[in-house]
Amino acid sequence: MKPNDFIAVLSEMPDNLKSRLDSLSDEQLRFKPDGGYFSILENICHLQDIEIEGYGVRLQRLLTEQHPRLPDLNGGQLALERRYNEQKLQPALDAFIHARYTNLRILESVTKTQLARSGFLEPIGEITLGRLLELWVEHDQGHIRELEKLRAAIREPHLTDKPEPSLSLGSA
């Protein structure tokens, strides 16, 4: 994919999320399958925090600093500390969407030269801004898959195809 394609895919995320949150009860939003999985609400809170404190910060620092060292964010730990499953959905979703559009406005003015700007992202290693865009899209897609599986698990609790815990609990 070209940089513009990544930007186009990232811009689809708000609608991709909204369409998967329709007609879910509060109880369904907070439903957590056994085994340490995120609920749908926890996924949205996670996406909000990672958009702002993860990708938004990484984007800014790669653009403005010489070879920044970018710390990992522990998604599972944040979910516990910030009590994601006790939050309200709409403010988290709104904050995610606002942050995504803010980041997209910055991305739209990024030049080809800037895509080669580099840094060190823990625990992955050396990255460029171009590579960060790939990781960003992969992160979106992983959580969309997780939401799909959660929706299936809510409809059919005996389903065995549960979300991978690593999607939620691993590196953000």
Ligand code: NI
């Ligand atoms: Ni994640």
